[in-house]
Amino acid sequence: MAEELKGKVALVAGATRGAGRGIAVALGAGGATVYVTGRSTRERRSEYDRPETLEDTADLVTEAGGRGIAVPADHLVPEQVRALVERIDREQGRLDILVNDIWGGEKLFEWDAPVWEHDLDNGLRLLRLAIDTHAITSHHALPLLLRRPGGLVVEVTDGTADYNRDHYRVGFFYDLAKSAVLRMAFALSHELGPRGATAVALTPGWLRSEIMLEEFGVREDNWRDALERVTHFAISETPRxxxxxxxxxxxxxxxxxxxxxxxxxxxxxxxxxxxxxDGSRPDAWRYLVEVQDAGKPADVTGYR
Incomplete structure (x- = not known):
């Protein structure tokens, strides 16, 4: 992939950690200039209160072969997003790739809690972080992306359209948030397609993010130790x-x-x-249906 994206300009919204960081670094490995945004910086932590920073992501993009540019931004604040896009326009004059990966809901949802028992303020904030941020970012960024033909918009979610249609996902607010992002990509495809751009929804599988590794008490170099606790974690994948x-x-x-x-x-x-x-090709969503949800013992043979 080296140099295949040289000259391309990308915005990865929500790139401090997890999938966003993995996407930003991979785009950098292709030679792209990548603007990375989020709320956690070396000077100030977000409500997550975690050590990963936006500047670290930008450095990783540059080390991978691209150019990483960190721009702190709260994507719930339209003025900040507008200023971000104006900066990209001023400095680059183009935007080729928009990745909407803003999430921020790990500490807000409650597993299997029905809507009447779930904390309402947390649920509504989750929806704002998962949905409003994507809409605000698209509103301000798409005019710049559409200036040249061939632009790409990626809406990052959890679950494919087929899987989420047939499965209850965690709880009311989480289910609604992830399904809404899928629908955003569908709606954007109708608005962008006739104008020369492409919109897709994209889901990782079981992601070995910083938060997930910490939850299992492992690191990337010994992640298989977590299989003693959850055997199906064998299908997991890195953010890259x-x-x-x-x-x-x-x-x-x-x-x-x-x-x-x-x-x-x-x-x-x-x-x-x-x-x-690691050279493997994990196919988590096929595995979930055919092995985990089917109640079969964990066996990734043929799935990675």
Missing amino acids: YVGRAVAALAADPDVSRHNGASLSSGGLAREYGFTDL
Whole structure:
């Protein structure tokens, strides 16, 4: 993928950690200039109160071969997003790739709590962080992206359209948030397609994010120790895997054939031939249906 994205300008909204960071770094590995945004900086932590910072992500993008530019921004504040896009326009004069990865809801949802028992303030904030931020960012960024033909918008969610249609996802607010992002990509495809751009929804599989590794008490170098606790974690993937999925889409001159589609990192790995960092190709959403949800013992043979 080296140099395939040289000259391209990307905005990864929500890139401090997790999938956003993995996507930003993969785009950098392709040679892109990548603006990375979020609320956690070296000088100030967000409500997450975690050590990962936006500046660290930008440095990783540059180390990978691109140019990382950190811009602190709260995507719930339209004025900040407008200023961000104006800066990109002023400095680059173009935007080729928009990745809407803003989330921020890990500490807000309650597993299996019905809507009448779930904390209402937390649920409503989750929806604002998951939905309003994407809408605000698209509103301000898309005019710049549409200035040149061939732009790509990636709405990052959890679950494919088929899977989320048939499965209850965690709880009312979480389910609604992730399904709404899928629908955003579908709606954007109808608005962008006739104007020469492409919009897709993309989900990673079971992501070995910083937060997930910490939850299991492991690191990336010993993540398999977590299988003693949850055997199906064997299908998990690094954030760079979904990053490589975005980079493959961005480098595809015929990406418009995916307009409006719901895609997964595992599915795109089969199509484009990339792998995760360990050389495997985990296909989590097929595994979930055929193995985990089917009540079968954990066995990733044929799924990674």
